Amino acid sequence: MNPSFPSEPGTPVVSTRRRRPSLIWLVPTVAAVIGLSMLMHAWLSSGPVITIDFMTAAGLEAGKTPVKYKDVTVGMVSAIDLSPDGSRVVATVQLDQSAASLDRVDSRFWVVRPRIGLGGVSGIDTLLSGAYIAVDKGNANASGKRFLGLETPPTVTHGSQGRSFVLRARDLGSIDIGSPVYFRRIQVGQVASYRLAEDGRQVDLQVFINAPYDRFVTSATRFWNASGVDVSLGADGLKLNTQSLATVMAGGIAFATLVHGGAEVRAVSGAVYDLAKDEKEAMASTDGPAQFFQLVFAHSLRGLVVGAPVEFFGQSIGEVASVRLDYAPGKQKFVTAVGINVYPSRLGSVLEKLPKSAGDTERRTAQFLAGMVAHGLRAQARSGNLLTGQLYISLDFLPRSPPANFDVDARPLVLPTVNGDLDQIQEQIASIVGKLDKLPLESIGQHVDASLKDLDEVLRQLHGQVLPEATQSLKQVRSALGAAQGLVDPQAPLQQNIGQTLEQVQRAARSIREFLDMLKRHPESLLRGLPKSSAPSVAAPTDDTHPSQISRTVP
Amino acid sequence: MLPPQASHMGLTRCHICGMTCVNDRPGIGDLRCGRCRAPLHGVRADRIGASWALLLAALICYIPANVMPVMYTQLLGNGSESTILQGVAEFWRSGSYGIALVIFIASVVVPCTKFVTLGLLLVSAQRKTPWKRRERAVLYRLVEVVGYWSMLDVLVVAVVAALVKFRALGDVEPRVGILFFGAVVILTMLSAMQFDPRLNWSGEDS
């Protein structure tokens, strides 16, 4: 103990101050309030929980994959599970309260991933940021909890202005979702979706035409496939159709309105149109209902394809609908059954001039055709293109064809057929070949061979024996001829002598004739001698012969 | 028999000037040092309430600290928020067991131990039980020493958030959870400070 300090402890003073309640309890209170408010906020700001089914969870991650609407994060994938049957992936999404209205029944969800297509590249930003789920808010009032995620982004979102139409196509061709729709070569829309029709006979395409342009779709509008490069090699030859480069790449559809379309009515949304193969077909007048006929050919129809034209008098009035093999049990042979669609309306004004009769359409057609068949109407598969062997069906009058049965009650109607022109040629050639085949060519050949051997022998004899002799003979002939030539030469002495001799003989003959004449007239001269009056006629010379010569030659 | 404590003799030492004062009139009001007028207080049994309050506040804050994200990491455009436990789980899954363990100890084990320890100390001090006084003293010192190490999490987030700023490539931002976590650490430290360890030794000896 320090001695400088008193040993007694000091006396404290009392400060009388009002005792306050301890403020320290404010701290946990504030903490509780803040914590509670934050939890409340988190609870209040969380919107509905929805589940979305996807085919695959590629790129999705629970707690990390955001849900974006107009590029604003409006939710988060909270869990990813397999569906009970394991076929799909169920993503549970916690939406924000601000996005609570996104869970409409017709809202669509899809995963945005990097996509590279013919139409372009999309979602490239997700290469780095990872995939996210995008939303297209629906218009329905009812809200849903369970959604089926789209595998591909929808091309048309609910907010877009415009109208959609349904196109019925024979096949999809090179059209895909997002393929452009052109109007006067301006892109005015795109293909939103496609699906096979219920019966599988056609493809229903849904196209969306953007707002200012949709009013150009009217009742007189025709759509056609403007896709890519259309190369077709058919009975009517090689065809090559191209549109713009974009459609070559991505396919496309174009539409136009018929000029003479009559009263145009603006089409309602969802109107159904046929998608024509090309512009020509689209702008042609509509064919109307088709009449189906059955043709049975007894021979092969290699080169006849479905879609090949059916011509009547050289006019295309239909197309081949089916080609299939059939068996005729009665004849025990295979036949080709061809179904054709004939569009009577393609006959145009001809139809109006044809005679009308009572009954339903089929009945009338059958009656009418019965008459035609009686007059020789036959179906024939003709070669449209010798190069490719493509066939087409020709309906023509062949009066010389054998009579055929036509059953007016048969359904479908069966038109009688005759063999095609090429087949006729083939048959003729076949018969010729058959006849050739029947010729005893072998024995003929043998005979000819033997004869040739004989001939050879003869020739050899000729060559060895006859020819030298002939040569000799010819030589002799030549020498003989030379001698003869010497004889007959005008300059030869023999010739001259002969000439002179003949002249003298001539003269002698004349003298004798005169002498005989004189004797006829004066037979008495034999006895009395030559009278005086007749002497000059005898002596008168008529040519340049000398009297001396006469005197010499007359013995 | 231990020597008497100052309070037994009615004496209180001034904390400021060290003067020993007689404290023979408890309950009248605040006593002040006769020399320097600093408030005189003996064993602060009255601050048990404050300690309780701060501990309770820390407990309350611990809930959002764990529920709410503490960090937002964005790497190559792929951003995500993670809570403490998510971060631990992620580190563990990726094989960084050491880091996961450190974070787990710093953010879960230590705070929870502190809650339990402080609660134990407070309860036993209020009951003035002579039960294991020496061990409780050790516990208290441990709580004091270990206290600020719980700031590890907060530091990690603060440092990473300050360092990782690569715009589109990568970005780390703190989230509100870390605030609560910091509050937990500070509140537990304050609670421990409010606790007068001499309370350990008040009451009857065993």
Ligand SMILES: [Zn+2]
């Ligand atoms: Zn003092």
